[in-house]
Amino acid sequence: MAPGSGAAAGSDDARRPADAEHRAGPGHPSTVNDGALGASRAAGTVTAEDALTARRRPWRAALSGAWARSPWWLAVLAIYGLSRVWGWAVFSVVGGQQGPGPWGDGALGYLDFVATWDSDWYRTIFEQGYPTELPRDSLGTVSENPWAFYPVHPLLVRGIAEVTGTGWAVTAATVSLLAGFGAALVLYRLTCTAPVMSTPRTRGGAAVPALWTVAVFAFNPVAPVLQTPYAEALSMLILLSAILCVVRERPAWAVVFTVLQALTRPTGVALAAALGVWWLWRSVADVRARRRPWYRCVDRWLAVALTACAAALAWPAIAWAVTGEPTAYTETEAAWRGASDVIPVLPWFHQATVLLGPVVGLLAPVALVVAVVLMLRSAPVRRALPFFVRVWIAAYGCYLLLVLNPQTSTFRLLLPWAPLAAALVHVSGSRAYRTLLVVTGAVLQIVWVGWLWHWKQLPGGGDFPP
Known part of the structure; x- marks a missing residue:
């Protein structure tokens, strides 16, 4: 933390x-x-x-x-713990309805059900590590392989399992569960850095708007993934810690968490971009306001940003070093798209035209970008989120626009926008409104798990991934 x-x-x-x-x-x-x-x-x-x-x-x-x-930390743990009990109930009920699929011939218990989908890839890394040679099909195109999955989560789980003697599923799910609790605590502290989110307080000292923010995050529609053997929970803990360190002006710790994030999830690329933009923005502002000369802008935060950029390139470089192929990582990522290269931006227009038609499909991505820009400029976002957090939201949005092939996994990939929960809470002080946010998210968890985590054979084979 x-x-x-x-x-x-x-x-x-x-x-x-x-x-x-x-x-x-x-x-x-x-x-x-x-x-x-x-x-x-x-x-x-x-x-x-x-x-x-x-x-x-x-x-x-x-x-x-x-x-x-209750002190703030106990209130946060209680809220998050309640959300994970709800997640357990949703997974247990839906898993009991699972039919024949890749992971069994019928109903699955809780632990077996959460340890499906991409958990299989993390399990492979846990058991075998990464391949030294990329698998290829008959045409020479790289096939799906573990290099698409970053090492911190599976290797941490393996280290713990060697000490405790527990297996993959129970160890990985426990790591995710504990990391999720940590992420909730950090999100609370991050939310409290905005003055409008730090009052009123309970007698125990807990900031009420920040507690609601944790509740909205903990019960959001894709929050059940935070208790599965995925890297999302650990990534959220590290990412929010890095953001908090920047907001609180702690560059040494920011470097530590930034490097860890770059080896946990691909979001390290967006974090490096956010740090660079933030450093440049504040440097220009300081020079224009004559708060410091330009040469003093070469400071610790520039070093943090440059370190983040180097860390963002570390995993592709490691894949190159191990396999001997410079494009090992990018070709592996392209394999999930059924293509040989990662093409920026265009997949958004392609998917939109397939779903919405040629006219609306061309306009939809543009409208989405405009909506995000307006959202970032809205009063609730500007008041509830510190400047660097808003820069992070923008940087991650640009990252998704450039590299993502939009599909059903997009819902899960929006988790790093978790600080936006504070803006949603700040829209209204009404308890009914805030309760509606939490209840709606909890109900949509049933939809998300039942629709995407529950495996169903599609006519063309496979299923939509969560």
Whole structure:
């Protein structure tokens, strides 16, 4: 987890409950009294309605009081833990409906069901490592192979398994589960760096908008992948830690997490681009404002950005060194598209015209780019997200536009945009609105797992990947 300050101080709120209520607003859990009489008023009086509610539902008063007193980290862990229980239930129910497929002849238990799809590739790396020779078909085209999958997650799992003696599925799923908890904690701290997201606070010191942000992230439609033997959870922990280090101006730790991210998921490329753009932007701003001369812009953050660029090239270079083929990585990535090369941007137009027709299909990618630009310029995004986070959102969007072949996996690949949950929460302070965000995401998890994780034979063979 990224280094950061400890739990947000809430001692003043504990000493001054009236002030805490004033900031949190009436009816918020932070205004709930710890005693049996339920909610206290700022003036210290208790209404007959409060007393009646406390007598009829003492468990509710006790639960609300415990929640209001919880430190921020415990509240985050509770929210994320509840989301993973929900994910377990969804996977268990849908796995019980699985028919014959590549991973069995019928229903699958929870652990067997989550350890499917790309988990097989990570398992291959876990057991055999990476091939020294690229597999090719009869035409000489590179076939799908493990070089498309980055090494930190499977090699970390292998190291833990050698110590614990556990197998692939249980070890990898546990690593992902724990990494997801860590990612939720870091996301909370990152969200709190925006002043509008750090208040009001509960008596335990937890920032209410940041807790809602964690809830929206934890219950988002593709969040179940965070408890599978995929690299997504570990990648989110490292990525959010790197972003937090940049926002908090900690270059040494930013280098560590940036290099790790470059060897965990391909998002290291976008992170390097974001760091470069951010350094250039602030350097130009400082020079124009005469805060420092141009030669002083050659600073630690330029070193961080250059290190990130070098790290982003490390994995393709390693694939070249091991296989002896300079294009080993790019040809492997192209194999998933059924092509020999990775072509930028055009796959978006191709897929759009296939799905929407020649006219709408040509306009749809342009409209999507315009929508993202407008979203980044919107008031909720500008207020709820620090500048570097917005740069990251833009850089990752450009990365997807350049290299992604859009398909059903695109939903999962949007996870690195997790900080946008803060902007969604900031749209309205209404508890009903925020609850709707969480509930909608939880329901859509059933759709995502049932539609994409559940394997169904397509007429032409195979199935849509999650």
